[in-house]
Amino acid sequence: MRIIQLIDSLDVGGAERIAVNYANALSKKIEFSGLVATRKSGALESSIEAKVFYNCLHKRSTVDMKAIYKLKALCKFNQVEWVHAHGTSYFTAFLLKLIHRDIKIIWHEHAGARSETRSIHNVVLWTISKFFCGIVVVNHKLEEWCRSKLAFNQVIYLPNFTTVDHNEAKVTVLKGLSNKRIVCLANLRDPKNHALLVEVAGLLRQSKPEWTFHFIGKDHKDDYSNSLKAKIIANGLGDNVFIYDVCNDISHILNQASIGVLASSSEGLPVALLEYGLNQKAVVVTAVGEMPLVVENGVTGFTVPSNSVDLFYQSLFQLIEDESLRQRFGVALQEKINTSHSEEFVMKRYLDWLIHDLKC
Numbered sequence: 001m002r003i004i005q006l007i008d009s010l011d012v013g014g015a016e017r018i019a020v021n022y023a024n025a026l027s028k029k030i031e032f033s034g035l036v037a038t039r040k041s042g043a044l045e046s047s048i049e050a051k052v053f054y055n056c057l058h059k060r061s062t063v064d065m066k067a068i069y070k071l072k073a074l075c076k077f078n079q080v081e082w083v084h085a086h087g088t089s090y091f092t093a094f095l096l097k098l099i100h101r102d103i104k105i106i107w108h109e110h111a112g113a114r115s116e117t118r119s120i121h122n123v124v125l126w127t128i129s130k131f132f133c134g135i136v137v138v139n140h141k142l143e144e145w146c147r148s149k150l151a152f153n154q155v156i157y158l159p160n161f162t163t164v165d166h167n168e169a170k171v172t173v174l175k176g177l178s179n180k181r182i183v184c185l186a187n188l189r190d191p192k193n194h195a196l197l198v199e200v201a202g203l204l205r206q207s208k209p210e211w212t213f214h215f216i217g218k219d220h221k222d223d224y225s226n227s228l229k230a231k232i233i234a235n236g237l238g239d240n241v242f243i244y245d246v247c248n249d250i251s252h253i254l255n256q257a258s259i260g261v262l263a264s265s266s267e268g269l270p271v272a273l274l275e276y277g278l279n280q281k282a283v284v285v286t287a288v289g290e291m292p293l294v295v296e297n298g299v300t301g302f303t304v305p306s307n308s309v310d311l312f313y314q315s316l317f318q319l320i321e322d323e324s325l326r327q328r329f330g331v332a333l334q335e336k337i338n339t340s341h342s343e344e345f346v347m348k349r350y351l352d353w354l355i356h357d358l359k360c
Contacts, residue, residue, distance in 0.1 A: 001354065002032035003082040004053075004075065006089045010042035012218055012246045013187055014271045015087045015110040018160055020047050022084065022350075025161075025343050027051040029351065032078055036071065038092045043248055047165060053078060059092065068095045075103060082354070084108060084136075094128045104360050108136040110268050114145065126150055133360035134353070138268030139290040156353050159290070161346045162274045170252040175242050176212035182316070183257040183281075185250065185272035187217035188225045188243070191265040193286075195231060196309055200263075202235050203313045208320055212240050213261075216253060219245040254279040258326060259319055264288055265306050277337035280330035284315045294341070300333040 003026055007019040019035060026033035027049055034053035041056050048054050055074055059067040071092070075083070084106045085093035093105045107129070114122075126149070129135070134154040137143045146155045174181055186192040194215060201213050219225050232241050247253060254260065260276035260283045267289030276283050277294070283301035285291045295301040302315035319326050339345075 001030040004034035006085040009040045010044040017271045019086045023052045024049045072100045104133045106134045134358045159341045160269045168249045172247045174256045180211045181257045182259045183214045188219045193263040193265050196263040199309045200313045215243045277333040280334045282326035282329035
């Protein structure tokens, strides 16, 4: 098989990491595995393995036909059969299909919030979906949404997976005290809800002032970011909450932390949660998307309702007070990830689906 992963950019983000993970994993299993960024490269380019073909189209507009013809040429030259389009790159894949009829398209939807949108907001997607061979989704709610709202039946739920990069450069040094750090891996944007964590930090400062929060993720320096920073300053939390922007040495960062948190108001299955698990971190997360299927409350971590500051604080305080509980949760979460969210598990289901189930 010969497959290209298509993604808008290689900036650090969940969908981008999964696109790289698929390309890297497939390079060990099929004849040709490629990765194409439609608009720009980014920090994740360094994570692409040597066996993976990589190119960037530098697409300048929504309908940049020069870039589309370049993509067609790449596909023709490398005899590509499948284009696996992640997120909004489905539109580029659709334009390719118009001029390269033999190509087969898979769409991979990573945004859990899609299932909450109204049909009128998805008219373009509904039309373009008629050109897809299959759809991959990151939670069961999206699977149901695709079948009912897009009237599309060749849908498969595949859990996200990630791997530990043992060759990463250890660069980032977290502030605060050793063994008293809480990390949130999430780009600064809706619906990651960092504001809830700032409120929790305010409560924690009163009871455990030596514990600190560390936000790792893309800082777009927009209204969301400015509001968050203003909230930190207004609550006098400058020595309790730290923002780092994009970092690539995730395992190194997590080795410096004791607890991982996610406060999202909506999700698919965040890669950050898998990274917490692979690095044996105890977690507190909100019960949205597929997270409760990975984090069994009281067994592999704590889950709390979305937007519940008090319950989030109480769960976090319990972990802080009990180091043995943190260790037990970390080991249990790692075992869960290795069992049902491993590269091998997902790749087998993915390739079986392509070879045996899809009718194009």
